[in-house]
Amino acid sequence: MKILAIETSCDETGIAILEYSAGSDITLLGNVLASQIELHAQYGGVFPTMAKRAHAEKIVPLLTEVLDQAYLLDVATVVVDHAASLSFLDEKELALKDMLAPFLTYYEKRDIDYIAVTVGPGLEPALWVGINAARALSVVWDIPVIAINHMEGHIVTALFEHPEETVFVQKEINYPLLALLVSGGHTELVLSSSRGEYQKIGQTRDDAVGEAFDKVARMLGLPYPGGPAISRLAAQWRSSARSDLAEKINPFTLPRPMLHSPDYDFSFSGIKTATLYAIRDLGRALTEQDKMAIACAFEDAVVEVLIKKTLKAAQEYNAQTIIVGGGVASNTYLREQLQKALREIKNIDLRGLYLLFPEPWLATDNAVMIGLAAMTQIRNEQIKTAAPSELRADGNLSL
Ligand code: KG4
Numbered sequence: 001m002k003i004l005a006i007e008t009s010c011d012e013t014g015i016a017i018l019e020y021s022a023g024s025d026i027t028l029l030g031n032v033l034a035s036q037i038e039l040h041a042q043y044g045g046v047f048p049t050m051a052k053r054a055h056a057e058k059i060v061p062l063l064t065e066v067l068d069q070a071y072l073l074d075v076a077t078v079v080v081d082h083a084a085s086l087s088f089l090d091e092k093e094l095a096l097k098d099m100l101a102p103f104l105t106y107y108e109k110r111d112i113d114y115i116a117v118t119v120g121p122g123l124e125p126a127l128w129v130g131i132n133a134a135r136a137l138s139v140v141w142d143i144p145v146i147a148i149n150h151m152e153g154h155i156v157t158a159l160f161e162h163p164e165e166t167v168f169v170q171k172e173i174n175y176p177l178l179a180l181l182v183s184g185g186h187t188e189l190v191l192s193s194s195r196g197e198y199q200k201i202g203q204t205r206d207d208a209v210g211e212a213f214d215k216v217a218r219m220l221g222l223p224y225p226g227g228p229a230i231s232r233l234a235a236q237w238r239s240s241a242r243s244d245l246a247e248k249i250n251p252f253t254l255p256r257p258m259l260h261s262p263d264y265d266f267s268f269s270g271i272k273t274a275t276l277y278a279i280r281d282l283g284r285a286l287t288e289q290d291k292m293a294i295a296c297a298f299e300d301a302v303v304e305v306l307i308k309k310t311l312k313a314a315q316e317y318n319a320q321t322i323i324v325g326g327g328v329a330s331n332t333y334l335r336e337q338l339q340k341a342l343r344e345i346k347n348i349d350l351r352g353l354y355l356l357f358p359e360p361w362l363a364t365d366n367a368v369m370i371g372l373a374a375m376t377q378i379r380n381e382q383i384k385t386a387a388p389s390e391l392r393a394d395g396n397l398s399l
Pocket residue numbers: 010182183184185186209210211213214225226227228231326327328329330331332363364365
């Protein structure tokens with residue numbers, strides 16, 4: 001059984017093809033990803049209308065490439081004009097139609113069983129491009145569509161081992177599972193008591209953690225996306241502080257908002273504002289040392305809040321497994337500190353707690369995670385197909 005998965009919720013256009021046959025592992029037959037990072041870097045963030053246009057330009061070339069990788073690109077023997085079946089694209093998706101119609105005319109129906117597409121959460125104009133492409137393929141090729149929640153993709157990805165470049169094996173895990181989902185758009189704690197069942201127990205009340213990384217990076221004159229750049233500077237500060245004979249004290253300290261609040265919510269806008277004030281109060285241009293120290297103070301504050309709240313929730317809900325997903329899950333310091341916190345845990349209930357991270361290349365947005373979420377639904381017999389005309393983008397879709 002083969003799935004074609006499409007992801008366009010933010011600034012990455014991804015398409016992947018995965019195959020599964022009963023009793024065997026999942027094989028990745030093709031995977032392509034076009035990043036819009038350079039486009040958005042000039043503005044320091046993602047603009048939905050620009051993201052939409054960039055997705056629409058990329059979908060067909062990527063589709064051609066991924067089908068070719070999977071040896072599924074066959075030239076049509078009979079040329080059929082599908083323009084009439086694609087009339088639903090006329091109003092808002094003409095650019096996509098102009099590329100999809102000739103593609104569907106000249107290439108034949110593929111050996112694909114399902115199309116999986118992200119329907120939310122994310123930027124609605126961007127989501128619609130993926131959804132409309134899925135709808136067009138579904139109508140013309142007569143293939144059912146599975147609507148996928150992007151956050152389920154982030155969770156499920158951490159549940160797979162990846163022993164070879166193209167092989168994915170589901171790990172045996174114990175429930176309850178607690179997922180810390182940290183990305184440019186989200187910061188939430190999700191509890192899963194059994195496979196495919198999710199309950200959000202906390203979330204950010206203002207900025208997402210990735211967004212805070214991006215905004216602080218901007219204050220420091222670092223490029224978008226800010227997470228990797230901040231993390232590199234913070235690591236430089238820590239290693240220079242360690243190698244100094246008299247251990248260097250960081251002159252910057254930042255608050256830990258909501259660290260002791262009784263719930264599992266987060267707030268990151270206060271750390272961001274405090275960073276802005278700390279820079280302003282310096283009253284001079286930032287030196288490279290200042291930037292490193294601020295990056296480190298920021299990462300320390302954010303990571304401490306994320307870890308303390310996650311462990312508190314793990315204890316209350318008796319979690320057996322913790323997974324971290326989303327772009328910020330590729331943060332090395334968060335990974336190290338969470339592993340360390342678990343090793344040092346004294347609480348008997350939390351010993352044996354299993355910690356899982358996706359591989360860094362699967363932590364940021366991609367279509368493999370959407371395909372894995374669909375595969376998981378199929379294998380759990382929880383599959384929910386949607387009629388193509390009923391597919392809707394939902395920017396605030398919840399788990
Ligand atoms: O999941 P993702 O690719 O897209 C969204 O769904 O938002 O996450 C992107 C976010 C960006 O804000 C980026 O700065 C952050 O993840 N990020 C990181 C790191 N790598 C990416 N944040 C901290 N440390 C990193 N190494």
